[in-house]
Amino acid sequence: MKISKALKAIAVANLVLAVLLPHADAEQPKKIDFSDETVGADPKSFLGVVGVWRIEAEDNNKVLVVDGRQWKEGQASAGLADKARALYGDRYAEFLDRVQAFAYFPYAVANDVSDFRNGEITIRFKGVSGRIDQAAGILFNLKPNGDYLTVRANPLESNLVLWKFEKGKRSSVKWIRNTPTPSRQWHELKVRIAGSKVEGYLNGKRYLEHELPGPVSGRIGLWSKADSYVYIDDFVVAPAD
Amino acid sequence: MHSPDTATIRWAPFHPLVNKEMWEVLSGRALWTMLLILCPLVGYSFVQAVSLYSEASSAARESAALASGLSPLDGILVPTFGAFYVAVTLLFPFVAIRVLGREKESGALRLLVQLPYRASTLIASKIVAVAAAWAVATIPVISALVVWAVLDGHLYAAETINLLLGHLLYGLLIGAIALFAASVSESSATAAIITLAFTIGSWVLDFALAGQPGLLEWISRLSLTQTLRPFEQGLLSAGLVFGIVGTIGGFAGLATIWLHPGVALLAKLVRSLFCVAVAGGIVFLATQVRTSFDLTEDRRNSFPAADESALAMLREPLVITVRLAPEDPRYADLRRNVIAKLERTLANVSVRLAASGQSVIGSASEEAYGDVAYSYAGRSATSRSTSHREVLPLLYELAGMPVPAPIPGQDYPGYPLVANGQTALPWFFGVLPLLIGIFWWWSCRAPRVPQLFKDGGQS
Numbered sequence: 001m002k003i004s005k006a007l008k009a010i011a012v013a014n015l016v017l018a019v020l021l022p023h024a025d026a027e028q029p030k031k032i033d034f035s036d037e038t039v040g041a042d043p044k045s046f047l048g049v050v051g052v053w054r055i056e057a058e059d060n061n062k063v064l065v066v067d068g069r070q071w072k073e074g075q076a077s078a079g080l081a082d083k084a085r086a087l088y089g090d091r092y093a094e095f096l097d098r099v100q101a102f103a104y105f106p107y108a109v110a111n112d113v114s115d116f117r118n119g120e121i122t123i124r125f126k127g128v129s130g131r132i133d134q135a136a137g138i139l140f141n142l143k144p145n146g147d148y149l150t151v152r153a154n155p156l157e158s159n160l161v162l163w164k165f166e167k168g169k170r171s172s173v174k175w176i177r178n179t180p181t182p183s184r185q186w187h188e189l190k191v192r193i194a195g196s197k198v199e200g201y202l203n204g205k206r207y208l209e210h211e212l213p214g215p216v217s218g219r220i221g222l223w224s225k226a227d228s229y230v231y232i233d234d235f236v237v238a239p240a241d
Numbered sequence: 242m243h244s245p246d247t248a249t250i251r252w253a254p255f256h257p258l259v260n261k262e263m264w265e266v267l268s269g270r271a272l273w274t275m276l277l278i279l280c281p282l283v284g285y286s287f288v289q290a291v292s293l294y295s296e297a298s299s300a301a302r303e304s305a306a307l308a309s310g311l312s313p314l315d316g317i318l319v320p321t322f323g324a325f326y327v328a329v330t331l332l333f334p335f336v337a338i339r340v341l342g343r344e345k346e347s348g349a350l351r352l353l354v355q356l357p358y359r360a361s362t363l364i365a366s367k368i369v370a371v372a373a374a375w376a377v378a379t380i381p382v383i384s385a386l387v388v389w390a391v392l393d394g395h396l397y398a399a400e401t402i403n404l405l406l407g408h409l410l411y412g413l414l415i416g417a418i419a420l421f422a423a424s425v426s427e428s429s430a431t432a433a434i435i436t437l438a439f440t441i442g443s444w445v446l447d448f449a450l451a452g453q454p455g456l457l458e459w460i461s462r463l464s465l466t467q468t469l470r471p472f473e474q475g476l477l478s479a480g481l482v483f484g485i486v487g488t489i490g491g492f493a494g495l496a497t498i499w500l501h502p503g504v505a506l507l508a509k510l511v512r513s514l515f516c517v518a519v520a521g522g523i524v525f526l527a528t529q530v531r532t533s534f535d536l537t538e539d540r541r542n543s544f545p546a547a548d549e550s551a552l553a554m555l556r557e558p559l560v561i562t563v564r565l566a567p568e569d570p571r572y573a574d575l576r577r578n579v580i581a582k583l584e585r586t587l588a589n590v591s592v593r594l595a596a597s598g599q600s601v602i603g604s605a606s607e608e609a610y611g612d613v614a615y616s617y618a619g620r621s622a623t624s625r626s627t628s629h630r631e632v633l634p635l636l637y638e639l640a641g642m643p644v645p646a647p648i649p650g651q652d653y654p655g656y657p658l659v660a661n662g663q664t665a666l667p668w669f670f671g672v673l674p675l676l677i678g679i680f681w682w683w684s685c686r687a688p689r690v691p692q693l694f695k696d697g698g699q700s
Binding site for chain 2: 040
């Protein structure tokens with residue numbers, strides 16, 4: 001009788017473990033909200049590879065800021081963005097995207113994620129200023145030589161783009177128009193990766209879907225462009241395996 | 242018509258001629274129209290700049306580290322002068338062309354060249370008038386600086402004067418090109434097209450060629466707008482100033498050669514070739530001058546003082562081999578953070594771009610892309626960093642020197658300011674245009690050629 005009870009207990013325990021173990025194996029989502037960082041200092045959770053990245057305070061909330069306001073190298077001239085806007089109207093941003101002189105792309109790498117292959121990466125962002133760009137992007141598939149992919153939103157252009165960088169040269173992989181992201185408002189940007197499949201979400205809505213030639217593998221981080229001055233908060237990494 | 246040779250042998254005082262040119266400029270519509278357009282342009286840029294600066298400052302008030310990043314040069318001066326730059330590029334040529342073009346169209350030039358002045362003196366007086374017109378055109382931007390000071394904003398004299406100097410040289414360059422265009426053209430319209438071909442052509446160069454490697458990069462440096470960048474960064478480069486002055490002199494020389502209607506075309510072409518050769522030589526010599534001064538208050542173009550002193554002791558050639566594409570942002574950061582400062586500090590630095598196809602070491606492999614190799618005194622080391630905090634210790638190690646201790650108390654405090662720039666809108670959109678309009682009306686009543694004959698023009 002005692003043996004029978006013991007067998008039953010073992011069977012129940014096995015059943016419970018069978019249900020719980022897969023969840024226990026999966027990595028828990030990792031959230032970086034910058035609350036333990038120092039205002040005015042470089043972030044501890046990210047390594048700024050290109051550009052100026054630092055912690056700032058918005059009201060009582062600490063945020064990570066990419067500050068391109070002092071970027072000058074490669075900038076064609078003062079007021080050139082305004083001239084392009086006057087010449088090309090709403091299409092000026094797309095025009096500037098093709099101008100080499102504005103090809104300055106700050107990025108920062110998350111220190112604690114050495115290899116991301118499957119799952120979701122989410123950020124909140126707010127475009128504060130920037131006359132050429134106010135870009136906020138999620139960087140992934142970062143290789144040791146600096147090649148990477150990024151999905152970025154831009155309040156100035158209201159579009160969502162998957163960019164590919166190889167040896168410092170940028171090319172667009174997928175370009176989605178009409179994704180409203182007004183400046184000076186918080187938005188949520190999410191990338192979901194399953195092997196070689198990439199999906200881009202903005203404020204909970206899926207806009208972008210693309211199949212890459214190979215599976216994603218590498219470091220992850222944040223991305224921006226040119227003179228963008230953008231607040232970023234709540235960087236959440238949820239690996240799927 | 243009077244022979245050109247007889248006109249050059251006589252002498253007359255300079256100032257009546259300058260007075261006449263000044264009144265020509267001041268009595269024309271072009272300058273005042275430009276001023277009236279400048280008021281809202283500069284005002285809007287200034288108010289926008291103050292608004293953004295205030296927003297950044299509100300976050301910085303609680304953090305000294307964050308405040309140190311707030312410099313009025315970047316936040317206020319450069320954006321405000323940006324509107325001025327656009328106006329000078331597009332509108333100032335019409336002001337400068339008028340100084341000569343009107344005389345050509347009316348036939349007055351044929352009389353002018355018979356006065357007892359050399360052609361070079363005539364052009365010099367017109368350059369002085371163009372400089373005076375530029376000074377008048379700065380009224381809106383100077384008033385913006387005054388408004389900034391009234392709002393309790395900080396201005397650092399050296400970087401402000403340096404920026405003004407840059408815009409003065411740029412304005413004179415545009416003016417000299419316009420004078421040259423007016424001297425070779427029969428009508429002001431043609432002169433305007435020629436001048437705008439230079440200025441808008443510069444924008445095309447900026448758009449199309451900036452960031453490109455090799456010959457295209459060299460061509461992109463011919464853009465006129467490139468001349469302003471160092472001044473906007475707070476750098477006073479002796480070579481650049483020398484080069485701009487040489488170019489202004491070259492265009493003024495060409496204007497002088499083409500001014501006199503009585504000189505044969507072949508003679509003008511031969512003299513022009515000689516003038517271009519001399520100006521080209523001056524510009525080439527200017528590119529060899531590397532002396533520059535960091536006039537910014539935050540010393541952004543320099544390494545920390547302790548490092549500058551230590552680096553000054555390195556006498557051997559330093560060779561930096563960069564395995565990055567010129568358009569790679571990491572290269573932009575490396576240039577700004579490390580290479581540009583090393584070139585200012587060390588006497589002998591050479592940079593090779595391995596990925597540009599011009600390297601002596603061949604193309605970089607996939608894995609090595611991003612590497613930066615430093616060779617000094619027969620030793621070398623490699624790093625992927627674009628920060629001087631990592632690169633300088635590496636250089637000290639190569640040179641067998643200890644890392645210098647930082648000198649305390651040299652931190653830039655920053656100048657955060659929360660101000661309401663909107664209060665300046667009535668000034669730029671109402672009061673200042675009204676004052677300019679009144680002065681325009683007054684200047685129209687003034688005599689057009691008041692002093693020329695009174696003060697010795699007949700001598």
